[in-house]
Amino acid sequence: MPRQAEEAYQYEDFVGWTTTLKDFLALRRLSQSGKKEELVARAFGAYELKTPKKFSQEKIYAKIKEAYDTRLRKHGISDPNSLPTEAWKDNIHDWPEVDDGVLFSYILGVKAVEIGRAHV
Numbered sequence: 001m002p003r004q005a006e007e008a009y010q011y012e013d014f015v016g017w018t019t020t021l022k023d024f025l026a027l028r029r030l031s032q033s034g035k036k037e038e039l040v041a042r043a044f045g046a047y048e049l050k051t052p053k054k055f056s057q058e059k060i061y062a063k064i065k066e067a068y069d070t071r072l073r074k075h076g077i078s079d080p081n082s083l084p085t086e087a088w089k090d091n092i093h094d095w096p097e098v099d100d101g102v103l104f105s106y107i108l109g110v111k112a113v114e115i116g117r118a119h120v
Contacts, residue, residue, distance in 0.1 A: 009047055014040045029054040064106060 014021060017040075022032045024043050028051045031042065055063075072080065089095055 009044075011040070011044050014044045014047070017043075027053045067106075 014024075017024070021036075021039050021043055025032045025039065025046070028046050030046055030051070032039065034042075072078070
């Protein structure tokens with residue numbers, strides 16, 4: 001079994017893993033096929049390079065929804081569909097300030113999921 005997250009891993013730690021080794025690779029969307037020595041080398045290399053975990057489409061959507069819900073709560077909106085017609089502003093200068101970085105991240109996240117679905 002793997003050690004606690006705060007401990008540093010050594011190559012020998014990966015050698016003792018079985019199903020955990022494939023889970024480690026799957027979470028980073030790395031190949032899980034090959035001989036155990038290849039899997040250990042691949043996992044240890046990913047660990048050394050700090051290969052980030054890749055999240056499922058469900059987790060991506062959940063994160064986007066959570067960010068959206070947080071923004072709605074921040075502005076005191078429980079249901080955007082329940083806003084009266086006069087609350088919607090035609091003049092763009094009356095709109096609340098938009099964080100371009102968050103908007104760009106959202107678009108990239110959605111497109112990444114759509115592209116991922118096309119290849120599945």
